[in-house]
Amino acid sequence: MFETYTSAQAMTTDPTPPDGGSSYWANLQPVNKPPEVIVPIRSLGENHRERIAGHLKALEANDRYYRFGFAANDEQIDRYVAGLNFDRDEIFGIYNRHLKLIAMAHLAYAGDERRSECAEFGVSVLPHARGRGFGQRLFERALMHARNHGVRLMFLHVLSENTAMLKIARNAGATVVRDGFESEAHLVLPPATLNTQVTEMLEEQMAQANYQIKIQAKQFRDMLHSMQSSWRIPKNSDHPR
Numbered sequence: 001m002f003e004t005y006t007s008a009q010a011m012t013t014d015p016t017p018p019d020g021g022s023s024y025w026a027n028l029q030p031v032n033k034p035p036e037v038i039v040p041i042r043s044l045g046e047n048h049r050e051r052i053a054g055h056l057k058a059l060e061a062n063d064r065y066y067r068f069g070f071a072a073n074d075e076q077i078d079r080y081v082a083g084l085n086f087d088r089d090e091i092f093g094i095y096n097r098h099l100k101l102i103a104m105a106h107l108a109y110a111g112d113e114r115r116s117e118c119a120e121f122g123v124s125v126l127p128h129a130r131g132r133g134f135g136q137r138l139f140e141r142a143l144m145h146a147r148n149h150g151v152r153l154m155f156l157h158v159l160s161e162n163t164a165m166l167k168i169a170r171n172a173g174a175t176v177v178r179d180g181f182e183s184e185a186h187l188v189l190p191p192a193t194l195n196t197q198v199t200e201m202l203e204e205q206m207a208q209a210n211y212q213i214k215i216q217a218k219q220f221r222d223m224l225h226s227m228q229s230s231w232r233i234p235k236n237s238d239h240p241r
């Protein structure tokens with residue numbers, strides 16, 4: 001299950017609404033908050049597995065605990081990454097100009113057809129990139145994607161002390177239910193509109209283009225760097241000046 005869901009707590013949690021029926025849906029309010037920060041967030045595929053593993057392994061024990069519900073070791077992270085299903089789920093990422101994956105999110109769909117309207121969200125941002133809205137933005141992007149794919153209920157399993165994640169959930173209008181050390185947030189999604197579909201398509205194209213530009217800029221910087229090193233005269237060299 002660690003391979004299937006975004007967090008370890010999901011192993012034991014049944015995402016079926018408490019009363020399993022219509023009154024539950026009727027009492028939940030749809031949320032439609034527009035994104036405030038424009039960040040190139042792209043959808044990640046198979047060829048990003050290694051960098052996803054690198055990103056998660058760069059998290060310290062406490063962050064791994066927040067992200068997975070326990071302080072996953074490198075081997076467990078490798079298993080989680082190897083089990084990512086890029087066909088069924090959606091993985092989003094934010095790369096910096098050095099092509100380092102500084103933030104990523106996993107939107108996991110329930111494998112069970114009866115729960116096809118539910119999805120679960122997990123996210124991580126590297127410490128140096130926090131507080132810049134990336135976590136919030138990834139959540140909003142995942143919400144839009146989920147809406148566009150017919151999801152009606154989004155879940156998050158959060159440790160109750162994880163104030164940043166709870167803030168993100170509450171900012172988006174999620175209902176948070178605290179159960180001791182753990183909290184569960186859920187959010188009802190309104191149906192997709194032409195606007196959400198076009199917006200997601202444009203955002204993805206913009207992010208893909210941005211990624212290609214970063215690749216080219218990095219190649220150029222690397223080339224310049226290697227040329228500069230070949231021009232430089234070593235300090236202790238008796239090379240004529």
Ligand SMILES: CC(C)(COP(=O)(O)OP(=O)(O)OC[C@H]1O[C@@H](n2cnc3c(N)ncnc32)[C@H](O)[C@@H]1OP(=O)(O)O)[C@@H](O)C(=O)NCCC(=O)NCCS
Nearest residue numbers: 063066122123124125130131132133134135136164165167
């Ligand atoms: C939780 C996490 C993803 C937040 O990412 P982030 O990019 O720093 O978050 P943002 O910059 O988008 O901030 C979102 C909101 O949280 C608030 N916030 C951020 N860090 C905070 C902190 N340490 N304490 C309290 N609030 C905080 C921000 O002020 C913002 O709220 P506002 O818009 O009302 O001001 C990041 O801390 C992280 O990766 N933690 C480790 C893994 C984890 O906890 N994952 C979540 C479990 S699924």
